[in-house]
Amino acid sequence: MLLAVDVGNTDTVFGLSQSGDWEYIWRMRSLVQENESHYESRLRLHFLEAGLWFGDVETVVLSSVVPAMTPVIQRMLRSMFGDDIIVVGPDIFPELSIAIDHPHEIGADLIANAVAVITRYQQNCVVVDFGTALTFTTVSKDRKILGVAIVPGLLTAVKALFANTAQLPEVPLVLPKTAIGKNTTEAIQAGILLGYEGLVKSLLQRIKDELGGECIAVATGGLSSIIETLEEEFVEIDPRLTLDGLRIIGERLSA
Known part of the structure; x- marks a missing residue:
């Protein structure tokens, strides 16, 4: 095992x-x-x-x-x-190269995500990890991590708003029906969740444009299914992607 x-x-x-x-x-x-x-x-x-x-x-x-x-x-x-x-570190998987300025700065979880997608797909891919931070890891079809974009995660944004404002409560992450909130809870849900919907779509489109349009996207992380309207942006939503990457690394190195 x-x-x-x-x-x-x-x-x-x-x-x-x-x-x-x-x-x-x-x-x-x-x-x-x-x-x-x-x-x-x-x-x-x-x-x-x-x-x-x-x-x-x-x-x-x-x-x-x-x-x-x-x-x-x-x-x-x-x-x-x-x-x-x-x-896991930047040199752990010889089939994956890391084409960024300081490879030792990249998170081990992002390396695992990249290993998982280069094993499943032979094309340019962006891994969007909905965790404490929301990360976009771009991996090329020739098995290189080209770079990463990082923003605060959904729950992190909600907690920051709650912690730093006197009258705004912490709210559940439920996608609202409208962008025009009729109460405080709906207002925060609209701003955070619909705002992040636009953020994810915009960043994905910019990354795809920079790669000449040839790129797929995969979602992972504990909050990857929260924004249901983003499902069509991804070829796959897999909360276990990081674990699969670790499994692949372990199997290759122990073979």
């Missing part, structure tokens, strides 16, 4: 794969103040409830965009599964 671990700013996701299928996916809050014992006890409980044994895990792949948590999760994984942990 292969264990993929994706440490994000909001959640840490653990995916257990066998023969290419995801048997279990578990999520934990990413808490930088916690030590490895906290995460180990939670993961041990998941294994116990699933009737699994740690020795069944042959390959462990780690992606992290939270530097403070990376050594904590590494120590936890080594304690449970041994020292041979694959940590």
Whole structure:
């Protein structure tokens, strides 16, 4: 079995794969103040409830965009599964090159996303990841990450509005029927969700134009299905894309 671990700013996701299928996916809050014992006890409980044994895990792949948590999760994984942990970085997958100014600045999750789409598609592709940040990773048909665009994620934008304004509440992420909000909740939903709809469409179109029009788009991330009106922009919406990229990396390096 292969264990993929994706440490994000909001959640840490653990995916257990066998023969290419995801048997279990578990999520934990990413808490930088916690030590490895906290995460180990939670993961041990998941294994116990699933009737699994740690020795069944042959390959462990780690992606992290939270530097403070990376050594904590590494120590936890080594304690449970041994020292041979694959940590994703810019040089981890020889078939993928990173054509940006500072390759070590790119997030490990974006590398995993790129690996997943170059394996599935042989054409220019933009991966739109709806997470804590909303990212647009452009990957060319000749297997290069050409660059990235980053904006605050949907939930991040709502929380920032709530935290920095005296009279605006935190609202659910529900797509409104109209852009003309009749109350505070509808007004925020219209501004954020319909605003992001326009943002995503505009950025995708600009990227496609810069690539000569030959480009597809794939969506991933926990909020990838929130804005239903964007579905036609994507050839696929796959919340497990990052985990699949980690699985592919792990399978190639352990073969």
